[in-house]
Amino acid sequence: MPTPVRSEYQFWVTWASRASVATASVLIVAKLVAWFYSGSASMLASLTDSLMDAAASLINLMALRLAIQPADDNHRFGHGKAEPLATLAQAGFILGSSFLLVFHGVDRILKPAALSHSGIGIWVSVFAIVLTLGLLYVQRHAVKVTGSTAIAADALHYRSDLLLNLAVLIALVLASKGFWWADGVFSVLIALYIGYGAVTLGYEAVQLLLDREAEPEVRQQVEQLTLEDRRVLGLHDLRTRRSGHVLFVQLHIELESDISLRDAHDIADAVEQRIRAALPDSDVIVHQDPQSVVATAPG
Template sequence: MTATDTSQYHFWIRWATRASVATAVILIIAKLIAWFYSGSASMLASVTDSLMDAAASVITLLAMRFAIQPADENHPYGHGKAEPLATLAQAAFILGSSFLLIFHGVDRILKPAALSHSGLGIGVSIFAIVLTLALLMIQRKAVQVTGSTAIAADSLHYRSDLMLNFAVLLALGLADNGAWWADGVFSVLIALYIGYGAIGLGYEAVQMLLDREAEPEVRKQVLALLNQDERILDCHDLRTRRSGQNLFVQVHIELESDISLRLAHDIADAAEKRILDAFSQCDVIIHQDPQEVVTGSAP
């Protein structure tokens, strides 16, 4: 990364994470007021989801501040694993809360009650939709500039919030017209949706912590970059992994056995540069193996 790229990366990481925390806090306050006056179970589900958003955003903020720190003596591979660790903590927190929402929603289904001040809840839900859309615009730009998986996951979560807020609007509208059961039903549906998302986030975090191979497209691109040089006869033992925003590549290349050490080094250096140019945050290790080249036919 150039100095300009690094500056842009840090700017958008900080801007997106801080905007996410601010949005979650504002929505928590607004939804708490609406739930207090309306008593809506689905609004309580929305409040809980916003609390999860706030917790997730704070964890993401702290984790990204740690993850973007450069490698040091004690962490020679950088601090990128802070991202999946934060995601795993978010997933566990969100999953536990979804169970609480299910219990509350089932209780409301079994004991339906009329809502009061439902208009306030509807107004707050519309406000939440508008504010969330504004945040998503910021996060979209941040992901375009940084490619951050943590910001992308946070953005995905807020996109799901749009659906949740629309669901709350529908539940409040139905309950306001006598369908009191809708409030509890939508609370349970929202909880199930949140729980499903938490399981998906947790799975992806665990895979990254276990050093899962990078995406197939990345491996294909690395091999294509290596094969641009005809002096590289073959490649094998290609291994890739991600640690936060950092991509790690290890590969063996086969070269003619009779070339000089200097030439072998230059070929590997050129291959490494092609990969580094293609992936802005990358660590590459290339091992050169000699290969006997048969130039004539056997007698």
């Protein structure tokens, strides 16, 4: 995954997060009206999910505004971990809503009821599908450009919303044909799908907060860039992690034992510059080791 330039990252995560909040707000109003007139459990499930999406998107917006702030005296490594924290909060919101939807869906299965004004719900579902597709297009491009985990988490919400709205549409059509049980069954299925997505999001957020290594292809690229200079005889102790849009890289390079301190510094500095050029907005630290010391080190 490429590391974006800061200004590009800031533009796209801000634009995508604002679009998400706006979309959720419009859908809440539309679904509230549809549920009020139809009484559909599936529409209530969809409305609840949109409420959770709006809350999660607001958290995203605030967290991303913090994450793009530069490092300061109290946060020397920047504020990038606000992103996975926002993702973890979203996962909690989604998981909680899925439990509520299961209970409501089961109640509707045990106590089926005819729906009224189901046509309103059907048209609102179609509208929600079209609006969500537009948002997903924006989010997909934002994730491609920035690699933002928070936007990726939000996009997962709305991909599940797309399926959710399709399921609601099917449930309403079936219920209007007399299959009243479909409303409750689809509500439960939607809730289970949402809950699975929440667990997946939560796991990814925890891994980022625990400083999981960058992708294997990124580590391989760092190794190749380091060894481009023939004066670099080897490398070891390569460590990487992500914090928001910043990729942190630390490694030791192995050099001839008899070169001057100035030459060793220049070689390490050139390695850092190559990595930063290939991976923009990365934070790189290179330590120099004499090869003789590495060769005689225990283990």
